[in-house]
Amino acid sequence: MTDPQHPVAEPEDPKYKDRTFRSSGGIAGGVLLLALGGWLGIDAMIRGEGRTPWLALAGLLLAVPLVVAFTVRPAVYANDDRLRIRNPFRTITLPWASVSGLRSGYSNEVFTQSGTKYQLWAIPVSLRGRKKAARRKSQGAAAGDPSLLDPRRPPRPESLRAPGDQIMDDLRELSELRASAKSAQGEPEVRWGYEVIVPTVVGAVLLAVLLAIG
Incomplete structure (x- = not known):
């Protein structure tokens, strides 16, 4: 017990x-x-x-x-x-x-x-994914996304980075x-x-x- x-x-x-x-x-x-x-x-x-x-x-x-x-x-x-x-x-x-x-x-x-x-x-690197991320970034800027217009605010990585590039960013941060x-x-x-x-x-x-x- x-x-x-x-x-x-x-x-x-x-x-x-x-x-x-x-x-x-x-x-x-x-x-x-x-x-x-x-x-x-x-x-x-x-x-x-x-x-x-x-x-x-x-x-x-x-x-x-x-x-x-x-x-x-x-x-x-x-x-x-x-x-x-x-x-x-x-x-x-x-x-x-x-x-x-x-x-x-x-x-x-x-x-x-x-x-x-x-x-x-x-x-793998996806050039198509990078183009889609760049297009989302461009559309967000045109729509007045505050995370893109204000440099003091960090952007939302999931909306601005291709999945493979975001994984690499996470690995770099972990490495550092x-x-x-x-x-x-x-x-x-x-x-x-x-x-x-x-x-x-x-x-x-x-x-x-x-x-x-x-």
């Missing part, structure tokens, strides 16, 4: 929860490609004759990991201690102290203190706030995605052998 004078403390949530960023469009496209490729490949393996089933198997071994790598796999995880980037073939962990800056151009990129650059595949924190110190770590690389290489080798032997 619990002593009412000494209540049991409720378990606390993790102090530093990850914020996860992924491309919904990329995931949707990847799932569609996997469904189409799986249907065609499995059909060829079941109904095909001669070398066709083996060619279909090799094609699936080569194509499926690549589709997953470039569409479903990419993700960015950010918390108060570090930025973790899961790109097609690598996972990069960057404590905030090791980050020198984040840049948005034709792609979104992060730079380390040593000058190494990593692309954020999961946060946490760079000096004791828990955010450390060196970058890079891990290769062998779970993607190995089946891709096996599929490519098998396909090359089948084509070579005619």
